[in-house]
Amino acid sequence: MSKIRIADRIQEILYELEVKSVMWTDFYTLHPHKMMSEVRTVMQKNRNTCVPIVLDKKLIGTLTVDKYIKWLKSHEKDMPVTRCMDVDQITLHPQEPVISALRKMSDSKSIRVAVVEPDTHEIVGIICRCNLFEDVLSKINVIYKDEEVRHYRASHIFEDVLADSVNITLKFHVADTPMEFGGEVASSLRTALQNLGLNGDMIRRAGIAAYEAEMNLLAYAGGGDFRIEVNPEHLQIVITDTGPGIPDIEQAMEPGYSTAPDWVRELGFGAGMGLNNINECSDKFEITSEMGQGTKLDIIIDLEKP
Amino acid sequence: MTIKRIISILDCKILNIDENDNISVDSVYATDLMSDVLANCKKGSLLLTILSNLQSVRAAEMTEVQVVCYVSGRQPKPEALAHGQKKKMTILTTDYSMYRACSLLHDAGLEE
Numbered sequence: 095m096s097k098i099r100i101a102d103r104i105q106e107i108l109y110e111l112e113v114k115s116v117m118w119t120d121f122y123t124l125h126p127h128k129m130m131s132e133v134r135t136v137m138q139k140n141r142n143t144c145v146p147i148v149l150d151k152k153l154i155g156t157l158t159v160d161k162y163i164k165w166l167k168s169h170e171k172d173m174p175v176t177r178c179m180d181v182d183q184i185t186l187h188p189q190e191p192v193i194s195a196l197r198k199m200s201d202s203k204s205i206r207v208a209v210v211e212p213d214t215h216e217i218v219g220i221i222c223r224c225n226l227f228e229d230v231l232s233k234i235n236v237i238y239k240d241e242e243v244r245h246y247r248a249s250h251i252f253e254d255v256l257a258d259s260v261n262i263t264l265k266f267h268v269a270d271t272p273m274e275f276g277g278e279v280a281s282s283l284r285t286a287l288q289n290l291g292l293n294g295d296m297i298r299r300a301g302i303a304a305y306e307a308e309m310n311l312l313a314y315a316g317g318g319d320f321r322i323e324v325n326p327e328h329l330q331i332v333i334t335d336t337g338p339g340i341p342d343i344e345q346a347m348e349p350g351y352s353t354a355p356d357w358v359r360e361l362g363f364g365a366g367m368g369l370n371n372i373n374e375c376s377d378k379f380e381i382t383s384e385m386g387q388g389t390k391l392d393i394i395i396d397l398e399k400p
Numbered sequence: 401m402t403i404k405r406i407i408s409i410l411d412c413k414i415l416n417i418d419e420n421d422n423i424s425v426d427s428v429y430a431t432d433l434m435s436d437v438l439a440n441c442k443k444g445s446l447l448l449t450i451l452s453n454l455q456s457v458r459a460a461e462m463t464e465v466q467v468v469c470y471v472s473g474r475q476p477k478p479e480a481l482a483h484g485q486k487k488k489m490t491i492l493t494t495d496y497s498m499y500r501a502c503s504l505l506h507d508a509g510l511e512e
């Protein structure tokens with residue numbers, strides 16, 4: 095990756111990275127009934143600069159070290175922590191981007207801030223400004239490494255290999271197993287494409303199309319074969335069977351049209367949507383069939399260029 | 401919405417939970433037809449279904465759904481649960497019917 099791409103990527107990560115992925119979920123809290131005389135150890139542990147006061151998982155205030163020292167100095171008699179707590183502290187949402195958390199913390203000059211679930215108001219974590227950078231950096235490091243691995247995989251195949259054309263072919267046989275246990279080929283294909291480092295949306299589309307086709311093979315054709323080709327341009331999935339064939343392809347493609355028998359319907363299929371789903375997932379889709387000979391599906395999904 | 405919240409709203413039994421149990425879902429899809437899941441269920445949704453065979457989990461896997469909840473007290477078939485565990489999905493069951501489960505989630509603000 096070039097330096098500019100790295101800087102762009104780090105900036106993107108700061109926007110993409112959510113508070114929940116860098117917050118601490120293991121933190122000290124105080125019950126509102128705790129007395130000031132009892133909080134010393136909690137304050138001293140990990141040099142806490144402030145501790146959330148929590149009742150039934152809900153944040154009701156925070157006790158800062160400033161307030162604690164003030165109380166110590168004043169030699170006032172003991173009192174519940176709620177008497178010394180701050181209630182107008184800022185909080186963060188777990189889904190908030192890290193960059194907005196940083197901004198809020200520096201605007202309010204907060205060092206430690208509670209992360210609160212917006213719909214339940216439960217406290218789910220703590221963000222500490224001094225450690226935030228460390229946490230973000232280690233996260234960036236992980237994401238960056240993942241990306242390098244991904245980049246390596248793709249380039250290993252399509253860029254580093256010097257050949258006039260690079261083409262990876264995968265073959266799977268779909269045996270005539272009970273439809274109830276089918277779907278293994280689509281599952282394996284997803285894993286294979288993930289390992290090849292293809293883009294997530296392509297993998298999702300390929301998986302859905304392959305799965306629909308595999309279930310049709312088991313429902314109507316007594317099994318069949320998959321041939322998958324990956325090259326720098328596209329992903330092609332060709333599925334063939336030697337089943338009974340489809341008499342009217344146009345009709346079969348119509349959403350809602352199905353000849354599925356009861357045993358297929360009982361398994362959750364037979365909505366007449368499968369071929370249509372395959373078409374929706376493809377950039378190009380062709381189906382040919384000959385009665386008594388079999389059916390062939392030809393699916394193409396274009397590879398997204400980086 | 402967090403998984404924890406969904407579990408408490410639907411009073412779910414947990415059959416498998418991903419170790420990262422602070423995952424959340426942003427939408428819900430309810431159906432018993434697998435092609436309907438494949439066509440319409442968004443990535444990252446909660447899938448509610450009464451269909452308890454292996455295909456309920458396969459359809460979730462293909463659409464990249466991480467949380468499946470069986471309604472009307474339905475228990476997933478052993479092969480379905482095993483595949484869900486292998487794919488690190490959260491697998492739940494609730495005694496509420498499909499209709500009740502949907503209306504409770506809707507009242508809690510979860511959209512399709």
Ligand SMILES: Nc1ncnc2c1ncn2[C@@H]1O[C@H](COP(=O)(O)OP(=O)(O)OP(=O)(O)O)[C@@H](O)[C@H]1O
Pocket residue numbers: 306310311313314315335337338339340346347351352353354362363364365366367368369370389435436
């Ligand atoms: N490989 C095949 N061999 C023979 N007939 C097929 C094949 N694939 C599909 N068909 C026919 O085409 C019809 C429509 O298929 P499609 O996959 O769209 O819907 P379905 O399988 O009936 O229902 P769904 O896919 O929604 O569960 C099927 O009912 C069947 O009659």
Ligand SMILES: [Mg+2]
Pocket residue numbers: 306309310363364367368369
């Ligand atoms: Mg079908």
